[in-house]
Amino acid sequence: MRIRVKRTMEGKPLLLDYSLAEMREFVTASGHPAYRADQILEWLYRKQVASWDELTNLPKAWRETLRESHALTPFRSYSVRISTDQTRKYLFELHDGTRIESVAIPMKQHYTLCLSTQVGCALRCGFCLTGKQGFRRNLSSGEILGQILTVQRDLRSEARISNLVLMGMGEPLLNYDHTVKAIRMMLAEHGCNFSNRKLTLSTAGILPGITALGQEDFTINLAVSLNAPTDELRTRLMPVNTLYPLAQLLEACRAYPLPERRRITFEYVLLDGFNDTPGHARTIASLLRGIRCKINLIPLNAPSQLPFRPSSEAAMLRFQEILAKQG
Known part of the structure; x- marks a missing residue:
């Protein structure tokens, strides 16, 4: 490293x-x-x-x-840790001394960049350390865009960024105006000039934000952090579910306008003994039936501060097989 x-x-x-x-x-x-x-x-x-x-x-x-x-960059300083698989974890210090992270994930000849939209997070999801830090403030559109430009400068001689995911620190739909302003510049020819097919927003399920995003004059990919098959389990894991329970969330996903051949991604962090049984897999398959979607099963990166353990490889494979059979 x-x-x-x-x-x-x-x-x-x-x-x-x-x-x-x-x-x-x-x-x-x-x-x-x-x-x-x-x-x-x-x-x-x-x-x-x-x-x-x-x-x-x-x-x-x-x-x-x-x-x-004026400043050309929102950052006082930044550091980058490069792992053996060439994943790059960037830590940025902002002008007020707060810090955010971005992660550049290698994908053959290019990188996918995961971007932060807030300093900290208010949602307190049980599998995420960022929520334990609490919420400090929203990022401005320029602070979001600055992550892209700084990382691309750092990568210039090695590879380019081809995909952007709003899935770093914070909930992008709770910083809606600045996030949308940044997205417009990501897509604009006079800005970053990314294709809308290469841009994904990941949300914990903020229904007003999902609805508003679907009414914008651009369409980007949507990923939803699902993580549980029932309201009881999801609320224990993600307190935001008390505001926007599963039935309402899935209805908003059904209504989200997607171009042909695109799908909503449902992210599912597998937790040992909590949400990874065959019964859970069958319930998830039933819940998502009729939604044009794909499911991204994510192994828990389990630091000691979290109360969960990652699912075994056997449990993950069994879960995946059941979903595949259920279609």
Whole structure:
């Protein structure tokens, strides 16, 4: 395992927080022609600059003014741990001293990047350490986007990011406005320019957010953290289930607009003796019948602070076989 640490800029108003319209408004209000906004966005998202000196087609005097008034990055510093399988775990320190994580997972010639949307989390899911930290604050859209650009700069000579998953620290649908603003820039040609097929939002099941997301003028992939076949078990594991129980959650999933040949992903963390029996598998298959979906069975990464143990390999295989037979 290798660890690298890099220092970056102090906290200032963040250029990455601006949409195209907001950037044009800022630029013209500063006395410059609107096309300068497009130039700045090209430097930020296409060329992924890390220094004001690299913005060479902007007037030097204005570059110096921008250097004093704005930040190119939301991070004071970051470190990266690289495991033997080349998974990269990034720890970012934000301008206010809080910290978030991103994980870049190797996939042959590219990486899938898991992004944080909040500092901490309020949902207190029983299988997740982030919930034990409590909720600190929402990330801005630029703080979400900054994770992508910083990781891509770090990977530049090795591989590219081809898939984005909003599944790091926090619940993205409880930071709806900033998350959606970031998604728009992820998809925009003048932004990160990702295909909507390559972008997934993972939620613990925030029904108003799922409904609102389905009404946006873009469609991205949806993943739902399911983890239990009954309300009784799910509430013990995920207290949010008291607000949005299974029947309502699954109805919202049925109503979520998906293009042809796309499916909702249901994530299911297997916990020894809690949710991994053959009966649980059959109930899950029955619950999801009629929903165009796939199920992602996840082995628990069980630190000592959690009250659960991972399912055995035999239990996982049995669970998978039952789901496959049930269709």
